[in-house]
Amino acid sequence: MNNKSKTSGGDLFIVDNSDSEWKVRQYLHEWADIARAMDIATGYFEIGALLALDGQWQKLERLRILMGDRVSMHTKKALLAGIEKAKGVLDQSNEK
Numbered sequence: 001m002n003n004k005s006k007t008s009g010g011d012l013f014i015v016d017n018s019d020s021e022w023k024v025r026q027y028l029h030e031w032a033d034i035a036r037a038m039d040i041a042t043g044y045f046e047i048g049a050l051l052a053l054d055g056q057w058q059k060l061e062r063l064r065i066l067m068g069d070r071v072s073m074h075t076k077k078a079l080l081a082g083i084e085k086a087k088g089v090l091d092q093s094n095e096k
Helices: 024-031 047-052 073-095
Strands: 038-044 062-070
Touching: 024 038, 047 073
Parallel strands: 038 062
Antiparallel strands: none
């Protein structure tokens, strides 16, 4: 009996910053050129990470970020501003 499980989206690949030669930023930058989508889980999210990858993450069809509850004040402000903007777009859409 074969107990191997098959994944539909490819194999799970974990990258962290523990290797001094291979950092997450470098990985994401290079893989954005060949991937269609990325799922990222992080305990500490910083908006500067997306700014550092500007021009790369926009190439993806889908980017999902699961983040912990620890963020800098700058990141919190950026996220709240994005939520307010999305609410405005949804409200305008509902009015039409």
